[in-house]
Amino acid sequence: MRKTTVILLVVILLGGLLLVAGTVYLPQFYITGDTAFDGDRAMEDVNYQMALGARTPDSEAHQKLREYVIGELEKAGWETGVQQTEKLGHPIYNLVGKRTGKVDAPWIILGAHYDSRIVADHDPDPAKQSQPVPGANDGASGVAVLLELARSLPEDLPQTVWLVFFDLEDNGNLPGWDWILGSTAFVEVLQGKPDAAVIVDMIGDADLRIPYERNSDPALVQEIWNAAAGEGYEDIFVPEPGLSILDDHTPFLNAGIPAVDIIDFTYPYWHTTEDTADKVSPNSLKAVGDTLMAWLEEK
Secondary structure, three states: OHHHHHHHHHHHHHHHHHEEOOEEOOOHHHOOOOOOOOHHHHHHHHHHHHHHOOOOOOOHHHHHHHHHHHHHHHHOOOEEEEEEEEEOOEEEEEEEEEEOOOOOOOEEEEEEEOOOOOOOOOOOOHHHOOOOOOOHHHHHHHHHHHHHHHHHOOOOOOOEEEEEEEOOOEOOOOOOOOEOHHHHHHHHOOOOOOOEEEEEEOOOEOOOOEEEOOOOOHHHHHHHHHHHHHOOOOOOEEEEEOOOOOOOOHHHHHOOOOEEEEEOOOOOOOOOOOOOHHHEOHHHHHHHHHHHHHHHHHO
């Protein structure tokens, strides 16, 4: 009887500690809807993709990643779909997670490519130039940021948000292939006109430095770089022009949709066998994730 009384008192005291000013505070691991971007958790997504191997088009690793992405989106409560089509005779699987906001709120598309390049034709070692690119930064980093955004974005955001994982971005300049096939196919049949499309590509570099991509919509660039500065990332999102790049934002721009490419193209391991997970930093993933979350909250 005495033991039971002590247990009851402990429970009452703990309950009192959890109730402050009418708010219930629970340990972090009981909270199902995180609203903080976790760079370490995003890094786990990078490592998972590396463990699969190169996600070259229609390979086993490519298929397993498709299943993983859809599964993670569903666990985070997103409506999911797959746009299956083809271009140049190659099957395309664009993966989509959707969350519908208020009727008059903006419609935002956040995108990244998930395929990796068939050959490492920029490798300094000619013997390795026929090997596939591991794609830790060029591919896996963007996927990781979108997946962690799926887990972290608050459900009550007013905007309609689509997370789109584009297929067949990265095999241009090869016989029978071209660049940005997945995003081109996606925009060709897109019903309606989003207010903005934001692409993240090669954003995990440990020495991350993201200037303006010259083709990107200037007003949209300014909004996002301002959000980055507000989060303390002005040393990463540097307010100066960089290169003009053909990327998954291009089909949106061609369709008259404001779009921006968030990319650090000064990456020495691009299209080499050295594009591996040790080149990627969770801090860089977090900087991009925090910036996009802050921008969405202000949009």
